[in-house]
Amino acid sequence: EAGVAQSPRYKIIEKRQSVAFWCNPISGHATLYWYQQILGQGPKLLIQFQNNGVVDDSQLPKDRFSAERLKGVDSTLKIQPAKLEDSAVYLCASSRGPRLEQYFGPGTRLTVT
Amino acid sequence: TQLLEQSPQFLSIQEGENLTVYCNSSSVFSSLQWYRQEPGEGPVLLVTVVTGGEVKKLKRLTFQFGDARKDSSLHITAAQPGDTGLYLCAGDTGGFKTIFGAGTRLFVKA
Numbered sequence: 001e002a003g004v005a006q007s008p009r010y011k012i013i014e015k016r017q018s019v020a021f022w023c024n025p026i027s028g029h030a031t032l033y034w035y036q037q038i039l040g041q042g043p044k045l046l047i048q049f050q051n052n053g054v055v056d057d058s059q060l061p062k063d064r065f066s067a068e069r070l071k072g073v074d075s076t077l078k079i080q081p082a083k084l085e086d087s088a089v090y091l092c093a094s095s096r097g098p099r100l101e102q103y104f105g106p107g108t109r110l111t112v113t
Numbered sequence: 114t115q116l117l118e119q120s121p122q123f124l125s126i127q128e129g130e131n132l133t134v135y136c137n138s139s140s141v142f143s144s145l146q147w148y149r150q151e152p153g154e155g156p157v158l159l160v161t162v163v164t165g166g167e168v169k170k171l172k173r174l175t176f177q178f179g180d181a182r183k184d185s186s187l188h189i190t191a192a193q194p195g196d197t198g199l200y201l202c203a204g205d206t207g208g209f210k211t212i213f214g215a216g217t218r219l220f221v222k223a
Contacts, residue, residue, distance in 0.1 A: 004155070035213075040215070041215050041216075042117075042119075042201050042203075042213030042214050042215045042216050043156070043201075043213045044213070045210060045211065045212075048210070056210055091155050091156075093155070099144075099205055099211075101158055101161070102158065102211070103158075104154075104155025104156050104157070105155050106153065106154050106155055107153075107154070107155055
């Protein structure tokens with residue numbers, strides 16, 4: 001079984017630029033999560049999808065972050081415009097359903113200069 | 114706000130030593146997970162505990178869930194360099210949200 005795929009693995013941008021991350025979950029997993037992990041901290045949930053619907057986006061900074069999962073499979077997370085404090089690893093995870101075991105991708109390391 | 118506090122933040126030990134790391138909260142969780150994360154990778158689930166007082170063993174790792182389901186511990190016997198990594202606990206609030214602690218970074222020297 002293929003794992004969760006994420007791209008790119010690394011991204012360096014200047015502040016005020018835009019960036020997008022892509023996630024392909026494990027086949028058949030209905031629930032998809034995007035987490036932000038700042039250096040020295042644990043992952044913080046940004047948004048959770050159940051199929052193509054949003055279950056929780058309470059910690060997503062909606063003025064600059066957006067995410068979609070149009071066909072209930074792949075997902076993209078966008079930041080526009082980026083700030084220095086957005087520098088972090090962005091992790092995507094998927095599970096068969098909510099509250100079931102989450103499988104994480106390798107993450108995208110974003111550096112904003 | 115529900116928080117999970119992990120201690121210690123950092124631990125450096127010699128191969129063969131035993132260690133215990135802790136995960137504490139003032140909130141009750143319906144279940145709690147332990148993950149290990151290596152540099153450049155995402156977290157990998159080690160165990161899920163759901164019953165107060167539950168003890169689970171995974172080779173040299175022993176996980177315990179507190180009776181009140183507010184805290185948990187992870188004990189490693191005879192640590193090996195391969196145990197090096199970031200150990201994260203995560204609590205299920207009973208809704209759809211999982212909350213992660215900041216982690217304990219373990220370094221086992223050969």
